[in-house]
Amino acid sequence: xDLLWADFPKFFTQKANGSFCQxxxxxxxKRFKTVHSQGVVAKVQWVPVENDEGYTGxxxxxxxxxxxxxxxxxxxxxxxxxLTPSLALKFLVDNYRS
Numbered sequence: 001x002d003l004l005w006a007d008f009p010k011f012f013t014q015k016a017n018g019s020f021c022q023x024x025x026x027x028x029x030k031r032f033k034t035v036h037s038q039g040v041v042a043k044v045q046w047v048p049v050e051n052d053e054g055y056t057g058x059x060x061x062x063x064x065x066x067x068x069x070x071x072x073x074x075x076x077x078x079x080x081x082x083l084t085p086s087l088a089l090k091f092l093v094d095n096y097r098s
Contacts, residue, residue, distance in 0.1 A: 036086060039071030046091070058091050065092040 046063045048055060066089055073084040 036071040036073065038076075039069050039086075041067055041069045044068045044089075046089070058093070063091055066090065067092065 044066045046058070046066050048060055048062050069088045069090070071086050071088070073086045074080065076083075
C-alpha cells in the first residue's frame with residue numbers, strides 16, 4: 001500500500017487556516033489545493049419553501065445568483081473504497097466581502 005502523504009505531500013504540511021482566513025474567492029499565490037481538488041460547478045437558484053419558518057435574509061427571500069459546487073471530499077487513490085461527495089453553495093451578493 002502506498003503512503004497517502006507520498007501522493008499528497010502538502011496535505012499534512014501546509015497551514016489549514018489558509019483556506020478559511022481570507023476575504024477573497026481566489027486561492028492565494030503558492031497555496032496548493034489538497035482536498036476538494038476535483039469538482040463541478042453549476043449556476044442554480046435558491047427558492048425558499050413557502051410558509052417555512054426560521055430562515056432569514058437571503059435564505060428567506062431567495063436568489064438567482066448562486067453557484068453550486070459538487071466535489072470529492074477525500075483524496076482518491078488506488079486504495080480508495082468509494083466516494084465521499086461534498087456540496088457547497090456560494091451566494092453571490094454585491095457590496096460585501098467574500
